[in-house]
Amino acid sequence: MEIGIDSFAANVPDPVTGRLTPPAIRMADLIDEIEVADRVGLDVFGIGEHHRPEFLDSAPAVILAAAAARTKTIRLGSAVTVLSAADPVRVFQEFATLDLISQGRAEIIVGRGSFGEAYPLFGFKFEDYDELFVEKLRLLLKIRDATEVTWAGHFRPPLNGQGIYPRPLQAKLPIYVGVGGTPESFARAGTLGLPLMVAIIGGEFRRFRPLVDLYRDAGRRAGHPPEVLQVGLHAIGFVAETAQDARDTFFPGWLTMFGAIGRERGWSPPSRSQFDAMAGPHGAYLVGDPESVAAKMLRASETLGGVSRITLQMSVASLDHRVMTRSIELLGTEVAPRVRAAAQSGEPSHG
Template identity: 70%
Template sequence: MSNQLLIGIDSFVAAGIDPATGQPIGPADRMQQLLEEIALADEVGLDTFGIGEHHRRDFLDAAPAMILAAAAARTKRIHLNSAVTVLSADDPVRVFQNFATLDLLSQGRAALIVGRGSFTEAFPLFGLNLNDYDSLFTEKLDLLLKIRDNANVTWSGRYRAPLKNQGIYPRPLQEKLPIWLGVGGTPESFVRAGTLGLPLMIAIIGGEPHRFRPLVDLYREAGRRAGHPAEQLKVGVHVFGFVGDTTQQAADDFYPGYAQMFTTISKERGFPAPTRGQYDATRGPRGAFMIGDPETVAAKLLAVSESLGGLARISIQMTNLLLPHAKMLHAIELLGTRVAPLVREALVSA
C-alpha cells in the first residue's frame, strides 16, 4: 500500500437551511461559510479541497473555478480542484484557461477532475443533446489533453470549431496541469483512464468500496498495456463522510441533511428514498460512508486504501443541507488534526 495518501474534502456547496429557524441561508452568506471551511481545511493541514459542478437550484457550485479562485486568495498550501468538471457540457479551451489562471493565482495548487457528471441539467442548459453524452466527453477530453500538453494546438472534431496552430493562454505555473478522470462504475471509463495514463478518481456513493477492486485492477492493467509507468496510475476515491467527537453523534448529525438531499434525488430518478437502516449499514465496517469518531474514520480510510490496492488520495464529501456551520467546521478540524495524522502515522509505520 502506498505510504502517501492525500486526504481532503469535496463540497457541492449545498444551498443550506438554518436548522434553528428552518429558513434558507442566503447564497452570499453560504459562500462566505464555504470560504471559511476551505480556509480552515488549509489551516489544519488537509491536502485537498474540491468543488463540484451542478446547475440546479439546491447547489451553488455552477462556477467552481471562480469559487476556487476566491479560495486561493485565502489559503497557502491546500491543493484546489474541481470535483468534477462536467467536461461534456463545457468548452475545453475555457476549462483549461480557467484552471490555468487558478494555477497562477494559487501558485501551482490547481488540478482538474473531469467527468461526464451524474446530473444532466447542463445538457439542455447549454444546448447539447443528451444522446451525445459519451461522444461529447470523449472528443472534449481529447482536446483538453492536447491543450494541456501543447501551447499551440491544431485539432478538429465534430462538436467544436477546429483549431489551426492556435495559441491557448495563459499557461499554468505547473509544467503539466494535473488532470484526473472522474468515474462511476462503468468498466469502459476505467479502461479509458488507464489507456490514457490519467489518474483515476472513483465516486463511491454507497455499497462496499472493496467491490471496486476488479475495476481498479482493470484500470491498472489497461495502463500497463498502454506502456504507462505504475507510479503514474494513481487512484483516488470520493466518498461521503463526516467526523464527530463520537461515532453516534457524527451519524446522528449527518443523517438529516443526507436523507433530505437523497430523498429529493430519489424522487427525481424514481428510486426508493434512503432509510436510516440503509444509512447505518453503509457506515458500518465494510460500507462506503466514512462517518464516525476520528479513530473510526481513520481506520476505515486505511482499510479502503488497502482493499483497493493502495490509494493516492481520498476526498470526503461532507455536503449537507441541514448541518449547522459550527458542526461542519468542527468536523473539518477533526479531519485535519486527528484523522489525517492517524492515517499518516499508520502508513509511515506500515
C-alpha cells in the same frame, strides 16, 4: 496518502428548522471552510459543478480562485468539471489562471456529471455524453501539452494553430478522470495514463476492486508505469467526537438530500437503517469518530489495492457552518495524522 474534502456548495433548507441560508452567506461560509481545511493541514479541497437550485457551484473555478487568495498550501481543484458540456479551451484557461493565482496549486478532475442539466443548458444532447467526453478530453490533454493547437472534431469548431493562454505555473497541470461505475471509463483512464478519482456513494468499497484492477491493467497494457496510475477515492463522510454523534448529526440532512434525489430518480425512500449500514464497518460512508474513520480509510485503501487520495463529501447534509468547521478540524488534526502515520509505517488497518 492525501486527505481532503469535496463540496457541492449545497444550499438546502435546514432539515429541522426549514430555514435556508442566504446564498451570499453560504458562499462566505464555504470560503471560510476552505481556509480552515488549509489551516489544519488537509491536502486538497475540491468544488463540484452543478446547474441546479440546491447547489451554488455552477462556476467552480471562480470559487476556487477566491479561496486561493486566502489559503497557502492546500491544493484546489474541481470535483468534477462536467467536461462533456464544457469548452476544453475555456476550462484550461480558467484552471491555468487559477494555477497562477494559487502559485501552482490547481488541478482539474473531469467527468460527465451525475446530473444531466448541463447538457441542454449549453446546447448539447445528453445521449451524446460519452462521445462528447472522449472528444473533449483528448482536446484538453492536447491543450495541456502544447500552447499552439491544431485540432478538429465533431462538437467544436476547429483550432488552426491558435495559442491557448495563459499557461499555468505548473509544467503539467494535473488532470484526473472522475468515474462512477462504468468499466469503459476506468479502462479509458488507464489507457490514457491519467490518475483516477472514484466516486463511491453507496454499496461497499470492495465492489469497486475489479474496476480499479481494470484501470491498472489497461494502464500497464498501454505502457504506463505503475506510479502514474494513481487511484483516489471520493466518498460521503463526516467526523465528530463520537461515532454516534457523527451519525445523528449527519443523518437528518442526508435524509433530506437523498430523499429528494431519490424521488427524482425513482429510488426507494432512504431510511435510517440504510444509512447506519452505509456508515457501519462494511459500508462506503466515512462517517464516525476520528479513530474509526481513519481505520476505515486504511481498510478502503487496502481493499482497492492502495489509494493515493481520499476526499470526503460533507456538504450533502446541509450542516451548520460551525458543525462543518469542527468536522474539518477533526479531519485535519485527528484523522489525517492517524492515516498518514499508518500508511507511512505500513501498518495494517484494524477491524
